[in-house]
Amino acid sequence: MHRITPATVADLFDIAATRRIEQAAAAALPAHTLMQRAGLAVARLAMSIAPHARTIWIACGPGNNGGDGFEAAAQLQHRGFMPIVTFVGDEHRLPPDAKASLQRARDASVIFAQKPPAEYELAIDALLGIGSTRPPEGVMAEWLREMDTRGQPVLSVDVPSGLNADTGVLLSGSTGAHANTARFCVTFLTLKPGLFTAHGRDAAGTVWFDDLGVGDTTEPPTARLAGAPKAQARTHASHKGSYGDVAVIGGAPGMAGAALLAGSAALHAGAGRVFVGLLDPSAAPVDTARPELMLRDASALDLSGMTAVCGCGGGTDVRSVLPRVLATAAALVVDADALNAIATDSALQAQLASRARRGRPTVITPHPLEAARLLGCTAGDVQADRLAAARQLASRFGVVAVLKGSGTVIADDSGAPTVLNLTGNARLATAGTGDVLAGMIGAALAAQQPAFEAACEAVWRHGHIADTWSTNAAPLTAGTLARQAPF
Ligand SMILES: NC(=O)C1=CN([C@@H]2O[C@H](COP(=O)(O)OP(=O)(O)OC[C@H]3O[C@@H](n4cnc5c(N)ncnc54)[C@H](OP(=O)(O)O)[C@@H]3O)[C@@H](O)[C@H]2O)[C@@H](O)CC1
Numbered sequence: 001m002h003r004i005t006p007a008t009v010a011d012l013f014d015i016a017a018t019r020r021i022e023q024a025a026a027a028a029l030p031a032h033t034l035m036q037r038a039g040l041a042v043a044r045l046a047m048s049i050a051p052h053a054r055t056i057w058i059a060c061g062p063g064n065n066g067g068d069g070f071e072a073a074a075q076l077q078h079r080g081f082m083p084i085v086t087f088v089g090d091e092h093r094l095p096p097d098a099k100a101s102l103q104r105a106r107d108a109s110v111i112f113a114q115k116p117p118a119e120y121e122l123a124i125d126a127l128l129g130i131g132s133t134r135p136p137e138g139v140m141a142e143w144l145r146e147m148d149t150r151g152q153p154v155l156s157v158d159v160p161s162g163l164n165a166d167t168g169v170l171l172s173g174s175t176g177a178h179a180n181t182a183r184f185c186v187t188f189l190t191l192k193p194g195l196f197t198a199h200g201r202d203a204a205g206t207v208w209f210d211d212l213g214v215g216d217t218t219e220p221p222t223a224r225l226a227g228a229p230k231a232q233a234r235t236h237a238s239h240k241g242s243y244g245d246v247a248v249i250g251g252a253p254g255m256a257g258a259a260l261l262a263g264s265a266a267l268h269a270g271a272g273r274v275f276v277g278l279l280d281p282s283a284a285p286v287d288t289a290r291p292e293l294m295l296r297d298a299s300a301l302d303l304s305g306m307t308a309v310c311g312c313g314g315g316t317d318v319r320s321v322l323p324r325v326l327a328t329a330a331a332l333v334v335d336a337d338a339l340n341a342i343a344t345d346s347a348l349q350a351q352l353a354s355r356a357r358r359g360r361p362t363v364i365t366p367h368p369l370e371a372a373r374l375l376g377c378t379a380g381d382v383q384a385d386r387l388a389a390a391r392q393l394a395s396r397f398g399v400v401a402v403l404k405g406s407g408t409v410i411a412d413d414s415g416a417p418t419v420l421n422l423t424g425n426a427r428l429a430t431a432g433t434g435d436v437l438a439g440m441i442g443a444a445l446a447a448q449q450p451a452f453e454a455a456c457e458a459v460w461r462h463g464h465i466a467d468t469w470s471t472n473a474a475p476l477t478a479g480t481l482a483r484q485a486p487f
């Protein structure tokens, strides 16, 4: 069993693949072995989360997830803890593994109760796993709410109950995201994408993985965790030309700050030279705080040898420069208002899609609403399946798509597994952090990194700054974030 961190490199598998892996493994082992291993893993993690616990509430559901809970109860009872099981379901309709584990819990003299204990030190959620098909309701929903509000740590078995393990969507009725409840999840056989995006990260908390001794699989992964990027060594004899030129195009009247933030981020992320082409004709000719940034009129920049970062603070004015940017930029990051302009203009969409055919790398960085506009759907549709939405964007426009949000998704149209990013936190929920990310990706592209790798690495580093920001330090603003951009 090991803990998943932002440094973890691992494949992720959807529910269908997990079922196939489970079936193959179960067929090769004596009956009930997998569930006994799963229950033991739950008990071990429970003991390490709450070593001094006396009472442990285990809520068990009607399927094999509940079976894992019964098995954990038996194990904890043998180790001198007091597990109290509440069960919702029909004992006679339990699957065979779960039925056997229920018997083992009874044989171990585990206490079964109708209601959760008045006092407990840890709750184990074994209500629903990957077989969750609809929103939990009735007593199940009540117990999930109770776990969420009692303030004691919660350990989810396999997946938080009610969470779709493929998409990370939490079906209504369960909450799972109460900020004051410490949450843990031990997941079995495979890591599931839904644990790491949409509601998944809040609902699961700290994730542990146990392959139940099954080892590697030949199943193709659904997605992957890419881990920490390697530090980029720079040769001594390199010069500013070695790291390329970035041109930020944006900053319509009143919004110069967004373009300057992206420029600052590109600079700190190691770009050789950074130009900022402002769309505001009355903008100051120099940014005295960052004199390294070369401010220009957007229309005066020759982008043919540059990486353009287009859209930051672009307003509606960015529309007029987009045809030239899409046609001429050697490499391109399309962000914010440039994405909104493209979403409403089929000619610009065709131009964007034509870049791949011309061998020009392009990364787009939408948040869910921008993604929805590009796909002609709602933000809710995008959030309902973030991996699918990112893949659709990538294939429709021939780009690398970075779908921002909790568990940023990075997809391209090469057929390579989609990447889910594990860095970042709510410190990034402040204005301008998206501009900083666009600038960081721009710097990586300008240094000739392949677009998918550039996007994955910049997203990881951007989130890592927020993750390692000291709680005693001043709040992390976008300006500070840009200055921390590492290379
Ligand atoms: N077999 C093994 O050896 C191993 C199994 N493992 C464990 O098994 C888990 C998968 O087990 P599973 O397939 O039985 O699915 P699970 O999530 O328990 O629920 C299915 C039941 O819930 C019901 N149900 C669904 N939604 C509901 C709702 N909202 N409210 C109420 N009921 C609802 C559904 O009913 P139905 O939809 O059919 O009406 C069905 O009865 C997996 O996540 C892992 O923990 C691992 O330990 C590896 C070893």
Ligand SMILES: [K+]
Pocket: 065, 125, 126, 127, 128, 129, 156, 157, 158, 159, 160, 161
């Ligand atoms: K569960």
